[in-house]
Amino acid sequence: MGNADLRQLAALSEVDWDEVAGSVVAVDAHNWLYRYLTTTVKWTNDAVYTTAAGEEVANLVGVVQGLPKFFEHDLTPVFVFDGGVTELKDDEVAARREQREQAAERLAAAEERGDAVEAARLEARTQRLTDVILETTRDLLAHLDVPVVDAPAEGEAQAAYMARRGDVDYAGSEDYDALLFGAPYTLRQLTSEGRPELMDLDATFDRHDISWEGLIDVAILCGTDFNPGVDGVGPKTALRAIADHGDLWAALDAEGWQVANADRVRNLFRDPPVTDDYAVDTDIDPDVAAARAYVTEQWEVEADEVERGFERIEDALVQTGLDRWT
Amino acid sequence: MFKAIVSASTLRDALDSVSVLVDECKVRLNEDGLSIRAVDPANVGMVDLSLDAAAFESYEADGGVIGVNLARLEDIAGMGNAGDLVHLELDEETRKLHIRIDGLSYTLALIDPDSIRQEPDIPDLDLPAEIVVEGNQLDRGITAADMVSDHIDLRVDEGAETFHIEAEGDTDDVDFEMGPGDLIHLEAGPADSLFSLDYLKDMNKAIPGDAEVTVELGEEFPVKLHYEFAEGLGQVTFMLAPRIQSE
Numbered sequence: 001m002g003n004a005d006l007r008q009l010a011a012l013s014e015v016d017w018d019e020v021a022g023s024v025v026a027v028d029a030h031n032w033l034y035r036y037l038t039t040t041v042k043w044t045n046d047a048v049y050t051t052a053a054g055e056e057v058a059n060l061v062g063v064v065q066g067l068p069k070f071f072e073h074d075l076t077p078v079f080v081f082d083g084g085v086t087e088l089k090d091d092e093v094a095a096r097r098e099q100r101e102q103a104a105e106r107l108a109a110a111e112e113r114g115d116a117v118e119a120a121r122l123e124a125r126t127q128r129l130t131d132v133i134l135e136t137t138r139d140l141l142a143h144l145d146v147p148v149v150d151a152p153a154e155g156e157a158q159a160a161y162m163a164r165r166g167d168v169d170y171a172g173s174e175d176y177d178a179l180l181f182g183a184p185y186t187l188r189q190l191t192s193e194g195r196p197e198l199m200d201l202d203a204t205f206d207r208h209d210i211s212w213e214g215l216i217d218v219a220i221l222c223g224t225d226f227n228p229g230v231d232g233v234g235p236k237t238a239l240r241a242i243a244d245h246g247d248l249w250a251a252l253d254a255e256g257w258q259v260a261n262a263d264r265v266r267n268l269f270r271d272p273p274v275t276d277d278y279a280v281d282t283d284i285d286p287d288v289a290a291a292r293a294y295v296t297e298q299w300e301v302e303a304d305e306v307e308r309g310f311e312r313i314e315d316a317l318v319q320t321g322l323d324r325w326t
Numbered sequence: 327m328f329k330a331i332v333s334a335s336t337l338r339d340a341l342d343s344v345s346v347l348v349d350e351c352k353v354r355l356n357e358d359g360l361s362i363r364a365v366d367p368a369n370v371g372m373v374d375l376s377l378d379a380a381a382f383e384s385y386e387a388d389g390g391v392i393g394v395n396l397a398r399l400e401d402i403a404g405m406g407n408a409g410d411l412v413h414l415e416l417d418e419e420t421r422k423l424h425i426r427i428d429g430l431s432y433t434l435a436l437i438d439p440d441s442i443r444q445e446p447d448i449p450d451l452d453l454p455a456e457i458v459v460e461g462n463q464l465d466r467g468i469t470a471a472d473m474v475s476d477h478i479d480l481r482v483d484e485g486a487e488t489f490h491i492e493a494e495g496d497t498d499d500v501d502f503e504m505g506p507g508d509l510i511h512l513e514a515g516p517a518d519s520l521f522s523l524d525y526l527k528d529m530n531k532a533i534p535g536d537a538e539v540t541v542e543l544g545e546e547f548p549v550k551l552h553y554e555f556a557e558g559l560g561q562v563t564f565m566l567a568p569r570i571q572s573e
Contacts, residue, residue: 018443021369072368319522320567321369325449325548 005222006176008235009215011203012188014195021074022323023169024282025187026149026159029079030129031173033137035191036062037129044305051300059133060295063140064309066191071316076282078147078168080155081134083273136299143291144313149278157181157272167280179204180219180269182212208239216269217248220262227265230257288314328355328390328416331383334406334427339534339555340377341403343562345396346528347371352439353394355387355416365446371525372446372565381559383411392416392423393437402432449565453542453550454515455482457489459504461537461553467491467502468530472523474498477569480543482517489541493523510538517543519568529564546571 040049040058049058070077141148151158159171160181171183178186179199186199205211210218221238223229233241241251248262259265292310296303344351344362351364359378365371379385406412406427413426423434471478474495481490489509491502506512533539533553542550551564 074369315522318569319368319370320570322365322372322446322449322548322565322567323369324567325451326447 005229005235005238006179006219009204009208009218009239010176010179011200011207013198013200015187015198016195017073020170020187020196020198024076024078024167024280025070025170025172025190026078026080026162026168027172027190028156028159028175028178029081029137029148030155031175032066032079032191033059033062033129033133035174036066037133040065048302048305055132055299056130057132057136057299057301059129059137060140060299060301061305063137064295064306064313067144067146068309068312068316069190071313074321076147076284077172078149078162078280078282079141080149080151080159080162081138082155083150083152140291140294143294144286144288145284146286147280147282147284149280150275151273152275153273154181157268158274159183160186161272161274162278162280167278175225177225180216180224181272182269210239210242213247213270214242216266217242217251219269220248220259220265221251221257224265224269226268227259227261230255230259233257284317286313286317288317327418328387328392328414330385330387330414331411332381332385332414333383333408334403334410334412335408336377336381336556336560337403337412338400339532340375340560341396341400343375343529343532343555343564344373345400346532347373348443349397350393350395350437350442352442352445353392355390355392357387357389359385360387363445363448365443366525367443369446370522370567371529372448374448374563374565376561377556378559381556390416390418391439392421393439393442394423394434395437398434402427402434405430449548451542451544451548451550451565453517453544453547455517455543456511456513456515457482457504457509457541457543458511459489459509459539459541460535461533461539462535463504463508464491464533464539464541465530465535467504468523468526470500470502472527474500476523477520478523478526479518479520480541480549481519482512482514482543484514484516487512487514515543516545518545519543519547519549520571521549521566521568525566529566532562 037058040062044058044061046056049061050056138148149158156173156175156177159173160178160183162168163171163183163185169185171178171186172190173186174188174191179201182201184201188197188199190196204215218235218238220227221230221233221241222235241255245251245254248266252259252262288310295301295306344364347366348364351362354361359376361376363374402425403412410428415424417424421436423436425432425434468478468491471491471493475493477493479492481492483490487506489504489512493500529551534555537553537555540552546568548565548567552562554561
C-alpha cells in the first residue's frame with residue numbers, strides 16, 4: 001500500500017481545532033464513510049441498523065456520529081464521492097473484494113465457534129459500500145444540506161483538485177495519497193478522537209528538496225495504492241535514487257528496477273480525471289427533523305442510537321460563535 | 327514581580343466569574359490591578375474581568391502574565407472564611423504562586439501562559455436596548471425558564487417598556503415580565519435574542535444576588551451582562567453569542 005512509506009515522507013503536524021475553525025474541507029467521502037462504518041459495525045448490535053427487510057444501514061448511524069465533529073469545530077465539510085473506479089485500481093478493488101470474501105468465510109467459521117472478538121474484527125473487514133449505503137448516505141446529507149460533489153473517478157483526486165483551486169481550504173482524508181494528488185493542505189484524523197493532523201505539501205517538498213513530480217516518482221518506487229513498489233525500496237532509497245538520477249525513468253534504468261504501469265500511475269497522480277463541474281454552497285441550512293425521520297422511520301434505525309448525534313448537530317448549527325462579531 | 331493581599335471573598339468572586347467558562351486562564355498582573363479575559367472553547371461565552379488595585383489590602387505588580395488552573399486556585403481560596411486575607415506572591419524563578427491563608431501555606435504550580443488559549447478579541451457591539459436589573463430578578467427568570475427548556479429568549483417590548491425572560495418548552499411555557507417598577511432602568515430598543523440556558527445558567531451563578539446587572543441586548547445579537555463586585559472595584563462583563571432562531 002505504501003501508506004507507511006508516505007507517512008515517513010509527509011510533513012505532518014498536529015493542529016488545534018481553533019486554527020482550522022471557519023474553513024471548508026473537501027472530504028474523501030468513501031474514505032470517511034468506511035471508517036465510521038467499520039467502527040459502527042464493530043461496536044453496535046446489528047439489529048439497531050437492520051431494517052425489517054434485512055437492509056443494513058450502519059452508514060446512517062456512522063454519518064450521524066461523524067458529522068457533529070465538523071460542525072462543533074466550525075468546519076464545513078464537502079463530501080466528495082468516488083465516480084467509476086479507474087482501471088488501474090481494478091486490481092486493488094478485486095484484491096479487496098477477495099480479502100473480504102476470505103474474511104467472510106473466516107467470519108462464518110468464527111461465528112460457529114462462538115469467537116465474538118474474532119467475528120467482530122472480521123465483520124468490519126467484510127463491510128462494503130453497497131449501493132444502499134451510498135444512496136442513503138447521500139439522501140441523509142441532502143436532508144442536512146451538507147454539500148456533495150461527484151468525482152469523475154477518485155474522490156481523493158477531486159478533493160485535492162478543489163483544494164488546489166482554492167475552492168476549499170483543505171482536503172480531508174486519512175489516506176496519504178492526497179499528497180500525491182497535490183492537495184496543498186490535507187487534514188487527517190477527522191474521524192478520530194483528539195486533534196487533527198495537518199499534512200503540508202510545500203513543507204514536504206522543502207523537507208526533501210523535491211518537486212511534486214519528484215515526490216510522485218519517489219512514491220511510485222515505494223509503491224502506491226495503484227502499483228506495487230520495487231522490492232526492498234523504501235522512502236530513503238527512493239529519495240536518493242530520484243535525487244541521484246533525476247527522475248523515475250533514469251532511476252529505473254540506472255538501478256535496473258522494474259515497475260509495471262509506471263507511466264500510467266504517474267499520469268494518474270499528475271493529471272487525474274477531475275471535474276470543474278461542481279458548486280459548493282457552504283451555507284448549511286439543515287432540516288434536522290426530516291433527517292431524523294429519514295433515519296429512524298424510513299430506515300428503521302433505533303432512535304436512541306442516533307438521538308445524541310442529532311442533538312449535537314442541532315446544537316452546533318443553531319449556536320453562533322462570538323467570533324462572528326469580531 | 328507580584329505580591330498582593332486580598333480578602334478571600336473578593337478573590338472567590340473574581341475567580342467564580344471566570345471558572346464558569348474556562349478551566350484555565352491567563353491573569354494579567356497590571357500595575358493598577360489585575361485583569362482576565364477568556365472565552366470558552368466553543369467561542370460562545372466570554373468574560374472580561376478587571377479588579378482594581380484598590381480592591382486589595384495591598385498590591386504590587388509590574389505587568390507580568392501568569393497562567394492558572396482555576397479549580398485549584400478556587401479550592402485554595404475556599405479554605406478561608408469570607409473575611410480572611412489571602413497572601414499571594416509570585417516566585418518568578420520557579421514560576422510558582424505562594425499562597426498563605428490563615429496559617430495555611432500552599433504552593434501552586436503555574437501553567438505556561440503560552441499553552442493557554444489566546445485571549446479573545448472583544449466583539450464590537452452596539453446594542454440598542456439596555457436593561458438594569460437586580461441579580462435576584464435575573465436569577466428568578468433564569469430558574470423559571472430552566473424548568474421548561476434548554477434555551478431562553480430575552481426580549482424588550484418597546485411599546486409597553488417591559489423586559490421579558492421567556493422560554494418555550496415542549497409542553498410548558500414561561501414568561502417572566504418586568505415593568506418599570508421592577509427594573510432599575512430600561513432603555514427600550516429593538517431587542518429579541520435567543521440564548522443557550524447552559525451558558526446563561528453558569529454565568530448567572532457567578533452574579534451576586536444583590537448586584538445591579540446591566541443587560542445590553544439586540545436582535546439576534548450577543549448579550550452583554552455587566553456587573554460590579556468588591557464594592558465597585560471589580561468589574562465583570564459577560565458576553566454570550568445567540569442561538570439562531572428558527573422560522
